[in-house]
Amino acid sequence: xxRIEFWQGNIxxxxxxxxxxxxxxxxxPITPSTEVAEHMAAKLPKRGGAFIQMEDEIAGIASIIGASxxxxxxxxxxxxxxxxxxxxxxxxxIMTETPCVVVNVQRGGPxxxxxxMSAQGDMLQVRFGSHGDIAIxxxxxxxxxxxxxxxxxxxxxxxxxxxxxxxMADETIGHMREKIIVPDTVERVERKPFVAGTPAFRVTDPDxxxxxxxxxxxxHVHVTGLTHDERGYPCATNPNLHMALVKRLVxxxxxxxxxxxxxxxxNPDAGQVFVAYGAPVRTVMQVMHDKKDTNIGFLRIRTVWxxxxxxxxxxxxxxxxxxxxxxxxxxxxxxxxxxxxxxxSIPKLGGELHTPEELVAVLEEKA
Amino acid sequence: xxxxxxxxxxxxxxxxxCGGCGEALAARLVMQAAGTETIVVNxxxxxEVFSTPYPETAWKVPWIHSLFENAAAVASGIEASLKxxxxxxxxxxxxxxxATFDIGMICISGAFERGHDxxxxxxxxxxxxxxxxxxxGATPYDASTTTSPAGKCSFGNKLxxxxxxxxxxxxxxxxxxxASVAYPADLMQKIERAINTPGPCYVQVHVPCCTxxxxxxxxxxxxxxLAIETGLWVNFEMxxxxxxxxxxxxxKPVTEYLKTQKRFRHLFKPKLQETEIAxxxxxxxxxxxxxxxxxxxxxxxx
Numbered sequence: 280x281x282r283i284e285f286w287q288g289n290i291x292x293x294x295x296x297x298x299x300x301x302x303x304x305x306x307x308p309i310t311p312s313t314e315v316a317e318h319m320a321a322k323l324p325k326r327g328g329a330f331i332q333m334e335d336e337i338a339g340i341a342s343i344i345g346a347s348x349x350x351x352x353x354x355x356x357x358x359x360x361x362x363x364x365x366x367x368x369x370x371x372x373i374m375t376e377t378p379c380v381v382v383n384v385q386r387g388g389p390x391x392x393x394x395x396m397s398a399q400g401d402m403l404q405v406r407f408g409s410h411g412d413i414a415i416x417x418x419x420x421x422x423x424x425x426x427x428x429x430x431x432x433x434x435x436x437x438x439x440x441x442x443x444x445x446x447m448a449d450e451t452i453g454h455m456r457e458k459i460i461v462p463d464t465v466e467r468v469e470r471k472p473f474v475a476g477t478p479a480f481r482v483t484d485p486d487x488x489x490x491x492x493x494x495x496x497x498x499h500v501h502v503t504g505l506t507h508d509e510r511g512y513p514c515a516t517n518p519n520l521h522m523a524l525v526k527r528l529v530x531x532x533x534x535x536x537x538x539x540x541x542x543x544x545x546n547p548d549a550g551q552v553f554v555a556y557g558a559p560v561r562t563v564m565q566v567m568h569d570k571k572d573t574n575i576g577f578l579r580i581r582t583v584w585x586x587x588x589x590x591x592x593x594x595x596x597x598x599x600x601x602x603x604x605x606x607x608x609x610x611x612x613x614x615x616x617x618x619x620x621x622x623x624s625i626p627k628l629g630g631e632l633h634t635p636e637e638l639v640a641v642l643e644e645k646a
Numbered sequence: 647x648x649x650x651x652x653x654x655x656x657x658x659x660x661x662x663x664c665g666g667c668g669e670a671l672a673a674r675l676v677m678q679a680a681g682t683e684t685i686v687v688n689x690x691x692x693x694e695v696f697s698t699p700y701p702e703t704a705w706k707v708p709w710i711h712s713l714f715e716n717a718a719a720v721a722s723g724i725e726a727s728l729k730x731x732x733x734x735x736x737x738x739x740x741x742x743x744x745a746t747f748d749i750g751m752i753c754i755s756g757a758f759e760r761g762h763d764x765x766x767x768x769x770x771x772x773x774x775x776x777x778x779x780x781x782x783g784a785t786p787y788d789a790s791t792t793t794s795p796a797g798k799c800s801f802g803n804k805l806x807x808x809x810x811x812x813x814x815x816x817x818x819x820x821x822x823x824x825a826s827v828a829y830p831a832d833l834m835q836k837i838e839r840a841i842n843t844p845g846p847c848y849v850q851v852h853v854p855c856c857t858x859x860x861x862x863x864x865x866x867x868x869x870x871x872l873a874i875e876t877g878l879w880v881n882f883e884m885x886x887x888x889x890x891x892x893x894x895x896x897x898k899p900v901t902e903y904l905k906t907q908k909r910f911r912h913l914f915k916p917k918l919q920e921t922e923i924a925x926x927x928x929x930x931x932x933x934x935x936x937x938x939x940x941x942x943x944x945x946x947x948x
Binding site: 307308309310313316317320321324325330332334335360364390391 | 690711713714715747748749751774777778780781783792793794795797799800
């Protein structure tokens with residue numbers, strides 16, 4: 280039996296985490312994500328989980344990395360300034376293949392910017408913010424329902440691919456309230472089991488993912504952010520080893536791009552095609568509803584990283600892609616890399632959603 | 647116009663603080679004591695938010711808000727550069743308890759170790775009020791906040807208040823003091839001393855928050871006073887690591903303080919939590935013993 284609720288997006292995120300079996304939350308209050316922490320503070324201890332308010336966001340993400348190695352599903356939630364503080368530890372989680380979920384309810388930046396206003400300005404930071412060559416997974420919810428569902432999905436992807444997974448929400452979706460259908464149970468994908476007696480980071484499968492040797496399962500596992508061999512021991516001066524390790528960490532995500540792509544295609548034969556993720560999806564939906572024009576297509580993306588490039592190819596007659604984003608055009612650059620037709624960015628800063636009229640005006644532009 | 651040295655409007659009226667805000671009162675007194683030749687470094691928090699948007703901007707001195715964690719480091723740069731230029735302005739850091747006890751610790755430790763000449767004023771309202779009342783390292787035992795909610799499983803915050811003055815005294819700070827908005831003359835005297843003592847000095851000011859603690863805005867000073875009279879807040883001075891002055895009191899039971907605030911309401915309703923209240927009384931008793939708080943009254947004549 281499902282049940283119907285009327286929830287705030289941030290509450291739906293916290294409930295999604297609880298449904299997914301998250302047993303550890305470590306974080307630090309920051310607008311507009313604080314309700315996630317507050318809800319976990321109230322609910323997690325009752326379910327035998329641990330909620331810790333850490334002293335800052337560096338400590339917040341570090342604590343979930345620690346918890347993850349005990350085998351727990353662990354999460355933190357933050358916004359721009361806190362996300363910036365997390366960058367070093369994000370790289371550490373990638374290098375050590377630590378499954379964890381980081382929620383970023385985006386607000387206006389740079390710096391403290393607009394704490395209570397909506398934005399999508401961290402979409403390139405999440406992909407490229409930590410130093411070195413990296414690959415991560417980032418999901419963008421456009422409804423309160425998706426705040427719940429994509430949080431569940433984030434845990435499953437994190438455990439499957441052994442990588443930090445980011446729920447890149449925005450203040451609009453985080454703070455809005457709407458109807459949500461809450462399922463009784465959710466799908467759970469476990470971490471790949473570790474084969475006892477083998478090296479801790481040995482990879483035998485073509486998916487490039489090693490089994491997870493949690494602390495306390497009989498392994499003397501050695502976890503380090505230094506370049507390490509398959510036993511986990513530092514070996515930071517061997518060029519071939521470093522190349523192989525970093526390539527594998529990137530490949531295990533990039534090669535699964537199609538497999539994890541999550542998107543909707545509407546009117547694939549259209550000439551003009553909107554592409555949106557997060558809050559702008561809602562404005563595009565309004566335009567689609569008002570216009571009822573099969574020559575207007577819409578690609579609605581939920582997995583923004585790795586970018587689902589195959590989705591663009593489904594619009595075979597596309598003459599132009601139109602990308603409304605609450606930033607100065609971050610994902611539109613990614614789309615430009617993949618298509619041969621013009622890409623029209625509709626950037627918007629300041630915290631307010633695009634209006635349907637703003638999108639219609641672009642549709643009616645002369646090519 | 648002649649320069650007004652001690653003018654009370656360096657932190658001006660018309661800002662956006664709640665009626666009865668303890669930290670707005672503290673800021674006004676701090677600036678009155680600091681004077682015009684002051685540069686203020688403000689960490690993220692309520693004060694930064696309510697005192698800055700135009701046209702309600704309250705600050706009439708040079709002022710910089712940096713980030714949440716780095717006020718002490720930004721102040722270090724200002725102070726070291728002023729010194730190289732032979733300038734005499736005073737550097738005052740204004741930071742809340744979250745910015746001081748939690749996220750700012752690394753930068754504070756570094757700045758106090760290097761020995762910059764500034765006054766670090768922590769206005770302590772015992773939780774993150776700007777983001778909606780989350781616990782901090784300064785939140786007292788059993789206070790209910792949104793991240794330490796009292797309920798069936800909990801009496802609120804289970805951790806003791808961090809002893810920040812002792813931590814900074816251990817860094818070798820020449821002057822460390824605690825103060826309260828209930829005693830404005832004492833507060834201003836301590837601010838002046840912190841500013842005029844060479845080296846990194848620290849003053850922690852108790853500033854009740856009507857919104858976060860749950861009381862009417864006309865009770866701010868009365869509640870601040872009760873904190874001292876019950877021994878749950880101690881006003882003292884430390885010079886070179888040694889306690890040199892303590893505000894002594896004829897102590898009242900801690901319930902006199904606790905029952906005035908909604909953050910402790912769960913200790914009284916639906917039933918009196920005697921064990922928890924005894925634990926809080928024990929904190930006051932330990933303070934009394936450590937600082938010699940109790941005034942010994944002469945025995946009553948028969």
